[in-house]
Amino acid sequence: MSRSDSKRAVPPVSSVVMRAAQAVIPSLTVVLVLLAVWQGAVSLFAPSEFLVPAPLAVVHAMIQSRQALLAAAWMTGSSAVLGFLMAAVIGVTLGSMLAASKFLMRGLYPIATLLQMVPLVAIAPLLVVWCGYGARTSIASAVIVSVFPVLAATLDGMRSTDLGLVELFAVNRASRLQRWWKLELPWAIPSIVTGLRIAAGLSVIGAIVGEFVGAFAGDQSPVGILIVSAIRENRTDLVFAAVSVAALVGFALFGVVSLVGWILLRRWHASAG
Amino acid sequence: MLQRIEISQVGRVYDDGFVALSGASFDIRAGSMTVLVGPSGCGKTTLLRLIGGLDSPTSGRVIFHGAAGALQQPRTAFAFQEARLLPWRTVLANVALPLELAGVAPAERIERATAMLTRVGLGSATRKLPGQLSGGMRMRASIARALVTAPQLLLLDEPFGAVDEISRHALDDLLRSLWAELAMTVVMVTHSIVEATYVAEQVVVMAPAPGRIVAQFTPSFAHHSPSLRATPEFAAVTAEVLRSLGEAMVGEQR
Amino acid sequence: MNIDRRKLLIGFILVDAVVVSLILLYVLNRPNAGVANTASGERVRIQLNWVPEPEFGGFYAALQDGLYAQEGIDVEIIKGAAGTPAPQMASSGQVEFAIASADQMLTLNEKGGDLTAVFSVFETSPMGIMVKADAPWTSLEELWKSDATVAVEAGLPYLKYLSKKVPDSKVRIVPTGAGLAGFERGAVQGQQCFVTAEPVQMELKKVPVRVFSLAASGYDPYAVLVVTKASWLAEHREVAAKLVRALREGWTRYLADPAKYNVEISKLNPAMSVEAMNIAAEKQRDLVAPPGTGAHEIGSMSSERWTTLVAQLQELGTISKQPASIDAVFWNAPK
Numbered sequence: 047m048s049r050s051d052s053k054r055a056v057p058p059v060s061s062v063v064m065r066a067a068q069a070v071i072p073s074l075t076v077v078l079v080l081l082a083v084w085q086g087a088v089s090l091f092a093p094s095e096f097l098v099p100a101p102l103a104v105v106h107a108m109i110q111s112r113q114a115l116l117a118a119a120w121m122t123g124s125s126a127v128l129g130f131l132m133a134a135v136i137g138v139t140l141g142s143m144l145a146a147s148k149f150l151m152r153g154l155y156p157i158a159t160l161l162q163m164v165p166l167v168a169i170a171p172l173l174v175v176w177c178g179y180g181a182r183t184s185i186a187s188a189v190i191v192s193v194f195p196v197l198a199a200t201l202d203g204m205r206s207t208d209l210g211l212v213e214l215f216a217v218n219r220a221s222r223l224q225r226w227w228k229l230e231l232p233w234a235i236p237s238i239v240t241g242l243r244i245a246a247g248l249s250v251i252g253a254i255v256g257e258f259v260g261a262f263a264g265d266q267s268p269v270g271i272l273i274v275s276a277i278r279e280n281r282t283d284l285v286f287a288a289v290s291v292a293a294l295v296g297f298a299l300f301g302v303v304s305l306v307g308w309i310l311l312r313r314w315h316a317s318a319g
Numbered sequence: 320m321l322q323r324i325e326i327s328q329v330g331r332v333y334d335d336g337f338v339a340l341s342g343a344s345f346d347i348r349a350g351s352m353t354v355l356v357g358p359s360g361c362g363k364t365t366l367l368r369l370i371g372g373l374d375s376p377t378s379g380r381v382i383f384h385g386a387a388g389a390l391q392q393p394r395t396a397f398a399f400q401e402a403r404l405l406p407w408r409t410v411l412a413n414v415a416l417p418l419e420l421a422g423v424a425p426a427e428r429i430e431r432a433t434a435m436l437t438r439v440g441l442g443s444a445t446r447k448l449p450g451q452l453s454g455g456m457r458m459r460a461s462i463a464r465a466l467v468t469a470p471q472l473l474l475l476d477e478p479f480g481a482v483d484e485i486s487r488h489a490l491d492d493l494l495r496s497l498w499a500e501l502a503m504t505v506v507m508v509t510h511s512i513v514e515a516t517y518v519a520e521q522v523v524v525m526a527p528a529p530g531r532i533v534a535q536f537t538p539s540f541a542h543h544s545p546s547l548r549a550t551p552e553f554a555a556v557t558a559e560v561l562r563s564l565g566e567a568m569v570g571e572q573r
Numbered sequence: 574m575n576i577d578r579r580k581l582l583i584g585f586i587l588v589d590a591v592v593v594s595l596i597l598l599y600v601l602n603r604p605n606a607g608v609a610n611t612a613s614g615e616r617v618r619i620q621l622n623w624v625p626e627p628e629f630g631g632f633y634a635a636l637q638d639g640l641y642a643q644e645g646i647d648v649e650i651i652k653g654a655a656g657t658p659a660p661q662m663a664s665s666g667q668v669e670f671a672i673a674s675a676d677q678m679l680t681l682n683e684k685g686g687d688l689t690a691v692f693s694v695f696e697t698s699p700m701g702i703m704v705k706a707d708a709p710w711t712s713l714e715e716l717w718k719s720d721a722t723v724a725v726e727a728g729l730p731y732l733k734y735l736s737k738k739v740p741d742s743k744v745r746i747v748p749t750g751a752g753l754a755g756f757e758r759g760a761v762q763g764q765q766c767f768v769t770a771e772p773v774q775m776e777l778k779k780v781p782v783r784v785f786s787l788a789a790s791g792y793d794p795y796a797v798l799v800v801t802k803a804s805w806l807a808e809h810r811e812v813a814a815k816l817v818r819a820l821r822e823g824w825t826r827y828l829a830d831p832a833k834y835n836v837e838i839s840k841l842n843p844a845m846s847v848e849a850m851n852i853a854a855e856k857q858r859d860l861v862a863p864p865g866t867g868a869h870e871i872g873s874m875s876s877e878r879w880t881t882l883v884a885q886l887q888e889l890g891t892i893s894k895q896p897a898s899i900d901a902v903f904w905n906a907p908k
Contacts, residue, residue, distance in 0.1 A: 075582075076585075079582075079585065079586055079589060080589060080593075083586065083589050083590045083593050084593055086590070087590070087593050087594050087597045088597070090594075091594075091597050091598070093597065094664065094665075094684065094685030094686070094687075095684035095685045096661060096664065096681055096684035096685055096686055097665065097685075098597065171750075171752070171754075174755065174760075175754065175755075175760075178760065179722060179745070179747045179760070208403075210399060210401055210403045211403055211405065213373070213399075213403075214397075214399075214403045215420070216373075217371075217373065217395075217396075217397050218416070218417045218420045218421075219420065219421075220420045224420055228405075228416075228419075228420075229405070232405070232407050235407075258748065258750070259748055259750055260747065260748065261747070261748065262745055262746060262747060263725070263727050263732075263746040263747070263748070264745070264746060267727075271727050271748070274727045274728065274748065275727040275728035276728065277728065278677075278726065278727060278728025278729065279676075279680050279728045279891065280677065280680040280681045280683070280684055280686070281680070281684075282684065313407075313448055313450075314406045314407045314448050314449075314450055315406070315407075
């Protein structure tokens with residue numbers, strides 16, 4: 047890539063596509079190989095369908111139920127994305143606060159870690175009580191699983207700010223706010239991006255767990271309801287199909303976050319190589 | 320208007336009892352170029368930071384004398400051994416940072432930063448990122464940033480230590496020409512005796528254990544040009560400085 | 574692709590094939606439910622799909638009175654909980670018998686489950702939707718037309734049945750599973766229930782309720798079935814017959830005097846008090862054995878009823894096609 051003084055904030059489409067391709071093709075190959083072996087093994091050993099569905103059966107279920115799956119992906123994806131965005135804001139804010147105050151950190155960090163330990167499945171019914179049935183519960187659930195990685199990454203990133211730069215700001219009589227906005231936050235961005243990547247995948251899981259206990263079922267049901275329903279109906283092929291769709295949603299969100307991270311960091315940070 | 324800086328019995332002892340600096344006393348005339356030179360641990364950086372207000376002495380005082388009495392810390396700028404540029408900002412934005420933090424309007428700070436960058440020879444590099452610059456260029460940017468606020472007091476802590484020798488000579492000349500042009504008081508720390516002799520009006524020689532001043536010189540050469548370093552005149556002064564340092568260090572040899 | 578990468582890819586595929594095959598071999602190689610002889614007779618395991626409750630009363634009565642032993646079989650009743658995959662365990666040979674619902678058995682059979690029902694605890698389905706006693710709706714259809722929030726287990730066929738029956742339904746379906754707290758505080762206005770369970774809990778909490786029976790609305794499958802793998806049954810009909818005979822007698826005794834047996838059952842499930850079990854047992858009596866049922870008829874199933882149910886489930890799309898033969902779906906042991 048040229049080192050000339052390019053002022054573009056957004057890289058050209060061709061380089062984005064190439065980069066995406068570079069990232070996706072190797073893993074895609076691996077996935078396809080795995081699927082082929084799975085299909086081969088199932089064809090060879092012919093287990094009962096309720097034990098292990100063949101990949102082709104799963105694909106068939108995907109095609110057959112594509113409308114329901116697409117609607118579900120949209121509903122769950124929306125909850126996950128909203129939860130993710132809220133978690134990002136909350137996580138960066140709380141992380142900044144904890145980084146700024148040793149007192150706050152000593153007081154709140156252990157509690158935050160403790161909350162992280164409580165299994166989401168146990169908290170989910172409480173969420174229904176607090177947020178009611180519907181998307182709000184799955185969004186809240188997505189927020190809860192996603193906040194900590196972002197908080198921890200922000201805290202870590204900010205606390206590792208180069209001391210020489212901190213002194214530079216002190217020498218120039220920068221206010222605390224100026225220091226946060228112009229130094230600590232940009233400095234922490236590589237770390238925050240890492241935290242956001244983790245949060246992206248988790249937010250989908252969080253949304254689905256929330257849906258298990260609190261979503262509305264109907265003509266259009268989100269992924270969580272589809273999964274529970276398919277399990278009850280012994281449609282293992284559909285269960286796998288729904289899970290795959292959820293994974294794709296998570297993967298897509300992860301991809302978007304990675305792309306944004308790359309755009310932000312590519313010019314100045316080694317991690318965006 | 321700053322007239323002189325009085326370093327009066329300034330000492331700095333750390334909490335663990337380590338004596339970084341003991342009883343330093345000398346004067347700095349306003350508008351002069353002073354260089355503190357000495358080996359590691361002689362307290363030169365400590366003294367520089369005390370002059371700059373980044374630290375407070377445990378004994379003695381740093382007094383800024385004006386026409387009508389003592390003054391507060393004058394407008395002071397630092398250049399450190401590492402360039403300390405924000406890696407995500409362009410060179411221009413980095414240089415404009417002090418103005419930005421002081422609330423200067425964008426148009427004005429771009430103008431002043433660009434002017435200063437041109438002055439240090441980085442006029443064509445304004446849009447680059449620090450990662451794209453060589454070490455010498457980064458140091459120039461760091462100096463440009465220090466100067467953009469038009470400081471009365473410029474403090475440099477081994478600014479050219481990480482740069483190769485040839486680039487270093489060029490930077491020394493740049494520093495001298497900036498100093499001449501901008502009429503500011505400059506204090507620089509270095510452990511290169513050659514650099515100290517070349518750059519300074521006043522050389523303050525320091526030695527360690529405990530950190531203290533052991534000698535002062537005021538080299539005055541007829542012409543300051545790059546070829547000065549090769550002259551016997553220069554070598555003589557350098558030898559004197561080295562000797563004074565050696566004498567002071569004799570006691571350290573086991 | 575250069576040589577190294579090609580080798581890497583081939584190596585990867587080979588290793589992957591071996592690993593996946595090993596996993597599959599392990600998964601598929603389940604120990605078969607042979608009949609092992611124990612000191613008390615041929616071993617039989619029944620996997621429940623829920624915790625011990627009056628809906629399994631007859632099973633425990635038979636155990637307590639030694640009826641299994643009398644028949645020469647050594648029966649172990651294994652407790653279940655929410656989500657226990659009981660029929661799958663029978664299909665994969667981990668247990669000899671399991672409890673399942675009729676739709677579960679049929680959908681599992683479409684995926685190779687190979688199950689046959691040998692005993693149906695309920696003659697009339699105990700499933701219903703519970704509402705508070707002062708609720709405005711007088712029928713299930715009325716409730717379904719409203720925009721009330723109803724907690725239902727996702728994937729149950731009766732949902733589709735009711736959608737068809739009440740096309741202009743505005744009801745909002747939410748998952749069960751968060752206990753009855755939502756129903757109690759009114760966030761949920763209708764709650765799926767077994768007439769023997771949730772309404773009893775509410776009664777004991779002094780919350781008056783009414784139950785709309787699904788059977789009364791036209792969806793009345795056999796419920797709480799004892800199922801077994803057809804291939805196993807073919808080779809162990811005598812054992813199955815012994816079990817069924819013991820169950821018939823066990824249920825007869827339980828229905829006659831449930832309180833006597835509930836004391837022991839409550840010990841297995843301390844969350845439900847003996848008092849609650851007694852009330853539940855009363856509520857379920859007529860559903861298990863409607864008046865006029867002979868002692869030898871408890872648990873028996875009819876071909877007409879199964880035919881109706883199968884047709885209903887196919888129409889709803891729960892199963893894609895009817896089983897080859899209705900008589901393979903169930904088996905009534907001789908007297």
